[in-house]
Amino acid sequence: MNINDIKREFPIFDDKIQNNDLVYLDSANSSQKPRVVVDRIYDFYTKEFSNVGRSVHYLAVAATNLYEQTRVSVQKYINAKDKDEIVFTKGATEAINLVANTFGQKYLSEGDEVLLTELEHHSNYVPWHFLRKAKNIKIEFAEINDDGEVTLEAIEKKITNKTKIISVSHLSNVTGAILPIKEIVELAHSKNIPVLIDGCQGAPHLRLDMQDIDCDFYAISGHKMYGPTGIGVLYAKKKWLEDLPPYQGGGGMINEVKKEGITYGELPNKYEAGTMATAQVIAFNESIKFMEKIGIQNIEKHEKELLDYGLEKLRKNNSVNIIGNPKEKGGVISFTIEGVHPHDIATILDEDGVAIRAGHHCCQILHDKLNLPATARASFGVYNTKDDIDKLDEAINKCKKIFNL
Amino acid sequence: MDLKDLYQEIILDHGKNPRNLGKFDNYNKDAKGNNPLCGDNVHVYLRLNENKKVEDIAFEGHGCAISMASASIMTDMVRGKEEKEVKEIVTDFLGMIKEKDSLETNILKDDEKTKLMSLSGVKQYPMRVKCATLSWHTLTSALDNSDQIVKTEE
Numbered sequence: 001m002n003i004n005d006i007k008r009e010f011p012i013f014d015d016k017i018q019n020n021d022l023v024y025l026d027s028a029n030s031s032q033k034p035r036v037v038v039d040r041i042y043d044f045y046t047k048e049f050s051n052v053g054r055s056v057h058y059l060a061v062a063a064t065n066l067y068e069q070t071r072v073s074v075q076k077y078i079n080a081k082d083k084d085e086i087v088f089t090k091g092a093t094e095a096i097n098l099v100a101n102t103f104g105q106k107y108l109s110e111g112d113e114v115l116l117t118e119l120e121h122h123s124n125y126v127p128w129h130f131l132r133k134a135k136n137i138k139i140e141f142a143e144i145n146d147d148g149e150v151t152l153e154a155i156e157k158k159i160t161n162k163t164k165i166i167s168v169s170h171l172s173n174v175t176g177a178i179l180p181i182k183e184i185v186e187l188a189h190s191k192n193i194p195v196l197i198d199g200c201q202g203a204p205h206l207r208l209d210m211q212d213i214d215c216d217f218y219a220i221s222g223h224k225m226y227g228p229t230g231i232g233v234l235y236a237k238k239k240w241l242e243d244l245p246p247y248q249g250g251g252g253m254i255n256e257v258k259k260e261g262i263t264y265g266e267l268p269n270k271y272e273a274g275t276m277a278t279a280q281v282i283a284f285n286e287s288i289k290f291m292e293k294i295g296i297q298n299i300e301k302h303e304k305e306l307l308d309y310g311l312e313k314l315r316k317n318n319s320v321n322i323i324g325n326p327k328e329k330g331g332v333i334s335f336t337i338e339g340v341h342p343h344d345i346a347t348i349l350d351e352d353g354v355a356i357r358a359g360h361h362c363c364q365i366l367h368d369k370l371n372l373p374a375t376a377r378a379s380f381g382v383y384n385t386k387d388d389i390d391k392l393d394e395a396i397n398k399c400k401k402i403f404n405l
Numbered sequence: 406m407d408l409k410d411l412y413q414e415i416i417l418d419h420g421k422n423p424r425n426l427g428k429f430d431n432y433n434k435d436a437k438g439n440n441p442l443c444g445d446n447v448h449v450y451l452r453l454n455e456n457k458k459v460e461d462i463a464f465e466g467h468g469c470a471i472s473m474a475s476a477s478i479m480t481d482m483v484r485g486k487e488e489k490e491v492k493e494i495v496t497d498f499l500g501m502i503k504e505k506d507s508l509e510t511n512i513l514k515d516d517e518k519t520k521l522m523s524l525s526g527v528k529q530y531p532m533r534v535k536c537a538t539l540s541w542h543t544l545t546s547a548l549d550n551s552d553q554i555v556k557t558e559e
Contacts, residue, residue, distance in 0.1 A: 339421070341468065341469035341470060343468075343469035344412075344469045344471070347530060359442060360444045373468075374444050374445070402408065
């Protein structure tokens with residue numbers, strides 16, 4: 001598959017949006033869906049639908065097999081040791097909540113510390129805040145430096161003998177900084193501290209190898225990986241999934257239910273209570289195959305080229321201020337324009353079909369630190385081209401013109 | 406949709422140089438409002454005298470051109486008006502932004518109405534309506550002595 005005409009694999013680009021060719025620069029928020037994924041959902045519902053894991057009729061068995069095939073695809077894609085280490089969730093948010101809740105229940109008590117960073121998305125802060133309220137634990141934040149990075153040293157500085165778990169982003173959705181997660185895991189493990197990686201922005205853009213990274217937990221969002229909404233993955237080392245209590249109770253996660261007591265199911269069923277997002281899980285297999293077909297190394301290369309081109313272009317544009325300057329950076333450019341609020345930028349860009357995001361991007365702690373109430377953000381996916389960046393640049397110029405800059 | 410309707414000269418002017426920006430000492434009513442989705446916030450301060458007249462009004466905060474211009478024009482417009490009149494203007498303005506084609510209140514002069522109508526461009530941009538209404542909801546909250554922080558989520 002040639003990455004340069006990949007746009008045609010995505011039906012959203014077939015038609016004009018509000019009379020414009022769509023310039024979609026909001027993939028860090030959610031990616032567009034390739035035709036294979038959309039078709040898979042339609043085909044499953046029209047030809048193959050049944051609930052999984054319960055009945056013995058033909059359709060139920062076939063659907064169960066398809067559902068489990070996605071698990072194996074994900075396992076291989078992220079190089080997990082065992083397919084039972086892949087738990088499906090409704091999204092990365094639920095994956096992080098699952099860990100915070102179950103790990104918190106079993107291992108956290110008053111005065112214990114959870115170490116996050118200042119650039120975490122709200123979904124990797126609020127679940128821990130619940131524990132702060134319920135159990136009186138403390139939350140520490142490793143600081144960002146002037147380039148918008150979190151270094152290994154910044155993490156090390158905040159580790160104490162009370163630190164019970166470290167939970168950090170793989171790739172910042174604002175500054176684009178790629179954290180040294182392997183080194184963080186190594187450091188944490190030398191002090192017997194488990195590590196959760198929020199991989200929302202990592203999984204769609206970077207090669208993943210769970211056995212190499214050696215993290216204890218890794219949270220993945222399906223809809224940011226060209227997959228359907230309503231599906232995420234929690235990778236967790238088997239020892240943790242066996243050790244931690246179940247998260248939600250319901251059908252499918254039990255072994256035996258009696259009036260006097262209940263035993264829970266084997267992995268991974270223990271963490272998949274109720275009817276899961278079956279069609280989405282099955283279609284998510286197509287997203288994985290789609291990315292494999294392009295090749296993650298080609299995706300990395302393509303997005304790096306776009307990033308370099310975008311940074312060069314926007315740096316030349318007067319009055320555009322780019323947020324952060326990390327040495328290791330993913331395809332995210334957050335920026336401000338002196339004299340124009342990010343919401344006004346987003347509205348004006350939208351008029352030309354350039355879709356970006358404006359606001360705090362669910363990272364208020366980071367924006368407080370940067371002393372900015374909001375930023376504008378352009379983020380890339382496989383379908384973007386240099387032409388998209390040229391259109392972004394032109395639209396920014398139009399914005400400056402309207403505001404007489 | 407036309408950006409010129411949204412970003413009229415008067416909006417750009419008030420957005421860039423908001424009137425009544427800041428805080429004054431002897432206010433006796435105030436309220437905060439914020440827009441959780443975008444992080445915009447506003448703090449309205451006002452002084453009602455013994456005759457329930459708005460003697461002075463100002464605001465602090467930050468936000469987009471629309472929200473700053475809206476707060477700026479609003480504070481200009483309600484200064485010197487009685488509480489009852491202010492509430493009528495607020496209701497009329499919010500009604501216009503939501504559904505009505507024009508302003509109906511007799512309290513405002515024609516040139517004042519024209520000024521307020523410059524904010525009507527947001528009607529074509531549903532996601533931006535909350536930018537224009539935040540300060541107005543916050544003004545109501547200040548008059549009602551509500552301790553609740555106004556949020557634009559509905």
